[in-house]
Amino acid sequence: MFAAQTGEAVEYGRLLAPVDGFAAAVDAFRAEGGGGLNVTLPFKPEAFAYARRHTPRAAAAGAVNTLAFDGNDVLGDNTDGPGLVADIERRIGLPLAGARLLLLGAGGAARGVVLPLLEAGVARLAIANRTAATAIALREELALRLGPAHAARLSAGGLDCAEAGFDLVVNATAAGLSDAAPAMPAVAWRGPRLALDMVYGARPTAFMRAALEAGCPRVEDGLGMLVGQAAESFALWRGVRPEAAPVLAALRARLAAAA
Numbered sequence: 261m262f263a264a265q266t267g268e269a270v271e272y273g274r275l276l277a278p279v280d281g282f283a284a285a286v287d288a289f290r291a292e293g294g295g296g297l298n299v300t301l302p303f304k305p306e307a308f309a310y311a312r313r314h315t316p317r318a319a320a321a322g323a324v325n326t327l328a329f330d331g332n333d334v335l336g337d338n339t340d341g342p343g344l345v346a347d348i349e350r351r352i353g354l355p356l357a358g359a360r361l362l363l364l365g366a367g368g369a370a371r372g373v374v375l376p377l378l379e380a381g382v383a384r385l386a387i388a389n390r391t392a393a394t395a396i397a398l399r400e401e402l403a404l405r406l407g408p409a410h411a412a413r414l415s416a417g418g419l420d421c422a423e424a425g426f427d428l429v430v431n432a433t434a435a436g437l438s439d440a441a442p443a444m445p446a447v448a449w450r451g452p453r454l455a456l457d458m459v460y461g462a463r464p465t466a467f468m469r470a471a472l473e474a475g476c477p478r479v480e481d482g483l484g485m486l487v488g489q490a491a492e493s494f495a496l497w498r499g500v501r502p503e504a505a506p507v508l509a510a511l512r513a514r515l516a517a518a519a
């Protein structure tokens with residue numbers, strides 16, 4: 261859809277790589293003249309290892325969702341964060357500068373978005389995870405890598421450390437994959453104007469339903485972030501920035517029709 265919109269001649273398809281054969285699958289794709297790849301779970305850390313160079317946001321995330329090939333050069337980027345930032349600020353219309361953000365989860369999905377959220381100017385970013393130690397370790401790792409100015413706005417703990425006073429909550433846990441919502445204390449729902457789940461589907465996710473029940477005025481799923489990260493990847497490969505909105509509308513209609 262982006263190619264049709266921008267008039268770029270792009271052939272885009274799907275490759276299924278064996279779980280133990282990521283690098284070989286990418287080598288074969290490049291040998292056939294492949295110019296770039298979107299990479300999804302579980303291969304984002306392997307795509308990071310495959311890249312010879314990384315953008316700062318990919319280096320901070322330690323995970324790559326976009327590869328761009330140019331001869332022997334392999335650039336690894338992570339566009340999940342900019343996709344999320346663009347969706348929140350441009351489509352949803354909530355400015356991140358000065359916002360207090362509660363990020364649920366400390367796995368790959370969470371680590372991918374921390375630096376872009378900090379760079380967007382959030383006043384505070386709290387990582388709350390079911391296993392507190394994982395969130396604390398992620399914070400320590402990121403604090404070392406990102407330096408004191410970023411680290412000062414970053415905190416971490418268990419889900420029970422989520423208190424009142426956040427402006428928005430982003431769910432980056434895998435709980436939604438089993439139609440569950442992370443067990444967040446009720447008090448943390450006092451304040452947030454937006455609850456965004458990185459998971460998406462035809463119907464509201466368990467996290468979105470929990471947010472609505474708790475009185476959160478606006479809930480969103482992760483389809484906008486998906487289209488946003490794809491738009492960033494397209495811009496990296498082609499040097500042209502496509503419009504996310506019509507593609508999001510088309511995908512939303514497709515999801516609804518399939519439900």
Ligand code: ATR
Pocket residue numbers: 301364365366367368369370389390391394432433434435440441442443
């Ligand atoms: P991803 O790459 O999608 O982030 P992951 O690295 O396996 O996947 O991380 C999954 C995240 O979802 C973790 O933060 C996990 O919490 P734990 O560190 O405690 O395992 C979180 N998670 C998964 N199921 C959950 C549930 N039912 N409730 C709350 N958090 C959950």
